Amino acid sequence: MSNPMEQLLERRENAEKRLRREKFNAKVRITVGSATCENAAGAPDVFKKIEELIRKHGLKDVTLSRVGCTGRCDMEPVVTVFSQRTTPVKYIAMTPDKVEKVFDSHVLKAIPLKALAMPVGVVQDTDFTEEKLWADARLTDRFSSVFGDVHFFGKQMRMTLRNCGVIDPEDMDEYLMVRGYQAAVKVLTEMTPNDVVNTVIKSGLRGRGGGGFSTGVKWNFALAQKNEEKYIVCNADEGDPGAFMDRSTIEGDPHTVIEGMIIGGYAIGARVGYVYIRAEYPLAIKRLELAIAAARQAGFLGTGIFGTNWDFDIEIRLGAGAFVCGEETALIRSIEGERGMPRPRPPYPAASGLWGKPTVINNVETFANIPVVILDGPEWFSSIGTAKSKGTKVFALAGKVCNTGLVEVPMGTTLRDVVYGVGGGIRDGKKFKAVQTGGPAGGCLPESYLDTPVDYESLTAAGSMMGSGGMIVIDEDSCMVDVARFFLDFTQDESCGKCTPCREGTKRMLEILQRITSGRGVEGDIEKLLRLGDTIKRTSLCGLGQASPNPVISTIKHFRDEYEAHIREKRCPAGVCAGLLTFSIIAEKCIGCGACKRKCPVPCIAGKPKEVHEIDQARCIKCGQCFEACKFDAVKRS
């Protein structure tokens, strides 16, 4: 009987043979990005069209497969065409019509259609071969050989998302080709649980879900517990609005999460793992189910995994739509089948968690980093990042930025590099106002803070936080008081109601904010908000409550003048808060067409045809229909 590693390598050889026969040795290999976002952008139709074209032309040496998300949300769907000895070409914003043109040119005539392709960067691999892609290189090196140094990817480093957009998430053989499950087998056969924990501690890996607690120390704590029954839980309840890296990781590379959990389970002594995933992510659930089934069939999950005497299996639990369940003690209650309400800590879950047993809960991104730590070594891993924050962090870059999408940068990269370097700056030539990080628990940072490096400590010191990695760029068109109100509305709605400061305090804060945004703010409201916020921060039971005032406090700190304009001048500088708007007609621009007058529901606009119209401010209900109706920009909103 050969040892587990030999067996795994043999399996990989067989996988390679199969894949060479079916996919890689083709003259042209086409991949279509097909995560949730790409599917929404029309990837399934593009996929069907390519299938149809291959059939129509009877091409035997062209293969087609799906891959996960490449992170270029604004350019989706992305179709990549690989052929030996040339740079892989990424075609963007494909439609069935466009893909037909690409097919005619690139596949049939071997002439890449530059006009429809993603712009290429300085460094390109002009001698790309499939061998290079599957070589036993460092796990993180593969991505750039496919995606090259395109401006967007150039400043990035793909560690968590190393296989997303490279491999077919529904084909385990492709995961094996990228050294899949080798870390798990190495751990199971060559290392003791203590070795694993020490390796992870040495790497400096910290929880990617927001807290930033050392993963290795957490594992060590659970390992030290003397208990036959322990659990390991993957927190995929990605509730932060604006964060979608966990969804993308699972949709693009589900096996890496399973592998991370196997390693974590072995390290702490847990034989059962749970993945708690949001029900809002049907595709991620489906891919994870497929991956678990494939792993079970291969003997990677179940009894005696990989031919060793270690047992480990994973069960999926679906969330039911409660944001607070991202908090670990609430998540445990939810898996137990109860209302997801947090409880005071200690005892920490590592001592007493699921069904009272020692439990480790890690985020998807954390688990995805584990194979990298094991195979490429903790020394290499800790060489990336800052003194206290190691490795990379994935951010979901969204809002008013040119390149929206998932970006992964080494810790310590500045916000400016992310927003302007990777993100390409603000859309439509507007002015940058703030960047919001950390979701509803985080804060808004103004331009003067753009040189803050992204790591746990620096962001917290600046008054925001890392959180799960949502990064939303806000431009001059947004009102910061309204943004604060939006987040408070969210946390107030999602507050579980167990502790009073969070339940009642957020409600009162929200009421004050609603008053301010509707023009009924009074002197002293800002101070009241700050005092309430401070109390909630210090007295709430769980992280949700403690962090809920952050968006308000940070916007007051950095944008106090906007609050004051609302309260004192009854004016919304950004022109967002409907209650504070006035609509007026600019006499020089009005041609008297009457379009506004016809739309006005009150009606409060008067004026003869071809003469300047006027709005009766006393009767105006500020619905904004005249503003939208005017074709000559003659209606002013202020």
Place this chain on the structure above:
Amino acid sequence: MAESKHLCDCQQQVDEVKCLKRLDVVIKEYREKPGALIPVLQIAQGLFGYLPEVALKRISLGLDKSYSEVAGVVGFYSFFSTVPRGRNLIRVCLGTACYVRGGKQVLEAIKKHLGIDVGQTTPDKLFSLEVARCFGACGLAPAITVNDDVHQRVKSAKVHEIINSYRKVPKGKAARQKRVKS
């Protein structure tokens, strides 16, 4: 996704009996499993399309939990609904990215088009409207989902086109499509 499988959409007695029978099988299967309540409720909602009182009572007896505990869990999680939903569930994302890119206007447009408020169902039982907190499609903001289909970069002026495309599909076909997608 359990939720989208509205196997017995029509509120007929026969179907309810059939659904209850299926529910009994599910309860039996899950009875011994720890933490069974939420998965059973999710499956039940998939069967009935919502959680009628009769189903909750059956679950409470079957899993040996007090009715108040079951009702407490149902009330806590936003995915559970105790009122019948329309055949198509429209969810408008009001996550941060969608919010700053006009999700609110999209919601207003849909409300106006359907003539219902959030949490309500149209009188013809075709559409229900809900608000969601991020589908993770932030790069495509503002986004809405109809059943399991994500629609990206929705413009408030175009919402009627999306809604109408679900109006025309005959019932049997819609249910089939949904099942294929989930």
